[in-house]
Amino acid sequence: MTKEATFLSTLQNNNIQSGTYTWSSPSNIALVKYWGKKENQIPENASISFTLDACKTITSLGFNRKEDDNQFSFDVIFEGKKNSDFKPKIETFFKRIEAYLPFLKDYHFTIETQNTFPHSSGIASSASGMSALALCLMSIEKQMNPDITPEYFNQKASFLARLGSGSACRSIEGDLIVWGNHEHIEGSSNLFAIKYPYAVHDNFKNYQDTILLVDKGEKQVSSTVGHNLMHNHPFAKQRFDQASENMTKLMSVFKTGDLQEFIDIVESEALTLHAMMMTSMPYFILMKPNTLKIINAIWAFRKQSSLHISFTLDAGANVHVLYPEAEKAKCIEFIKNELVAYCQNGHYICDTIGFGAKPN
Known part of the structure; x- marks a missing residue:
């Protein structure tokens, strides 16, 4: 069977x-x-x-x-x-x-x-x-x-x-x-x-995700079209190997609670996803100018503050800002003061890690 x-x-x-x-x-x-x-x-x-x-x-x-x-x-x-x-x-x-x-x-x-x-x-x-x-x-x-x-x-x-x-x-x-x-x-x-x-280290319990809505319009490329562009993509095999290696690395990260390594892997994954779209045929740039401004602002703030704030992206322009619960107050203050200005109509969503679906 x-x-x-x-x-x-x-x-x-x-x-x-x-x-x-x-x-x-x-x-x-x-x-x-x-x-x-x-x-x-x-x-x-x-x-x-x-x-x-x-x-x-x-x-x-x-x-x-x-x-x-x-x-x-x-x-x-x-x-x-x-x-x-x-x-x-x-x-x-x-x-x-x-x-x-x-x-x-x-x-x-x-x-x-x-x-x-x-x-x-x-x-x-x-x-x-x-x-x-x-x-x-x-x-x-x-x-x-x-x-x-x-x-x-x-x-x-x-x-x-x-x-x-x-x-x-x-x-x-x-x-x-x-x-x-x-x-x-x-x-x-x-x-x-x-x-x-x-087992997962306490650093990753109740992790926070603030979603910055840079562009609330229809996606430029559907996920189905995007996935199909990986067929015959010149870097497809290297990408799949990289993802597998990053999964293995994250297993160690979740065990030890290494937030810096977590940031390195997660941000690299986000940028690689967009790199695949930029190097496919046909090719697409899914980020908007404000996406890049947000990323650069996060990098600058992280260096200046030593907080463990990071970003990830889906196949679009919006930015998921990730940070541990222990650093929530300072990260939210930075988001409101510096990043919300880059959102469409100032719209953003504060979310946290959840535990799945529920019957109503």
């Missing part, structure tokens, strides 16, 4: 007529980046992320049995308004997961969803959105099969979420999550994410 086959459904009760489930699921920010994937949303390299807390998607999934079971049937209501823009992505998602949730064509679904942060702002709304939807669907399966264990529930939810958006598999649990096979991390898998299985 393949590992994928372990997630095929064995439904005990498929006579449920209707119902509603609601989950809130957070976004996450990768420390070692996943960039480049194989078929079926399999990552080219392992990644590790902090799960966020305040930045989340809240999704309610209503379902009503229908007579016609030949096609998928669903409506999407985003932040109170019917929205067809998300339908193609959800249709693709349903096609990918139908083998694992065979009841999908038995119901009409009403998907009501909202974010606590601006959509398409580079805060990985696909991660929180797809994980929340996967969890709602798993709640239906658990109603049909009450024997499902909590461990299996989370594992399969992560597996399903991955088929909607790769990084979504890292949003089910928290606070430090690994996705992708890595030779030194026991239990790591390409099929779903796991909680980091080893």
